[in-house]
Amino acid sequence: MHYSIRTEEAYTDWARRFILFHQKRHPKNMGAAEVEAFLSHLATERNVSSSTQNQAKAALLFLYKQVLGIDLPWLDNITSAKPSQHLPVVLTPTETRALLHELSGTMWLVASLLYGTGMRLLEGLRLRVKDMEFERREIISPLDM
Numbered sequence: 001m002h003y004s005i006r007t008e009e010a011y012t013d014w015a016r017r018f019i020l021f022h023q024k025r026h027p028k029n030m031g032a033a034e035v036e037a038f039l040s041h042l043a044t045e046r047n048v049s050s051s052t053q054n055q056a057k058a059a060l061l062f063l064y065k066q067v068l069g070i071d072l073p074w075l076d077n078i079t080s081a082k083p084s085q086h087l088p089v090v091l092t093p094t095e096t097r098a099l100l101h102e103l104s105g106t107m108w109l110v111a112s113l114l115y116g117t118g119m120r121l122l123e124g125l126r127l128r129v130k131d132m133e134f135e136r137r138e139i140i141s142p143l144d145m
Contacts, residue, residue: 022038027063039053113139
């Protein structure tokens with residue numbers, strides 16, 4: 001399904017945690033109530049962030065729909081995690097220039113590409129020369145071919 005390896009690992013881990021939370025019961029023998037209980041536990045007992053809870057929810061919905069072929073009814077009774085209250089830290093253009101000025105070689109190139117394109121770290125680190133179109137100053141995604 002063209003998910004990144006990190007997404008696959010995260011989804012597998014959430015499925016494992018879900019199964020262990022319910023004393024190793026098979027997901028086929030559980031349903032929406034157990035998913036709601038697990039996700040609510042994450043928010044109330046584990047105090048996870050809303051993005052972590054959403055990732056767990058996406059992983060479990062994927063498990064049921066794509067792997068097991070079971071549609072879960074909409075999960076209304078989930079206690080949602082509280083959204084983060086802090087603002088993201090964003091570097092000013094001056095700070096960004098100063099940071100890039102301290103780098104050189106490969107590190108400078110990777111940092112510049114990440115900053116200029118908005119790529120994720122692993123996307124930048126996995127780039128190969130064949131992914132670059134130097135004449136047009138473009139990065140060619142393997143999925144675009």
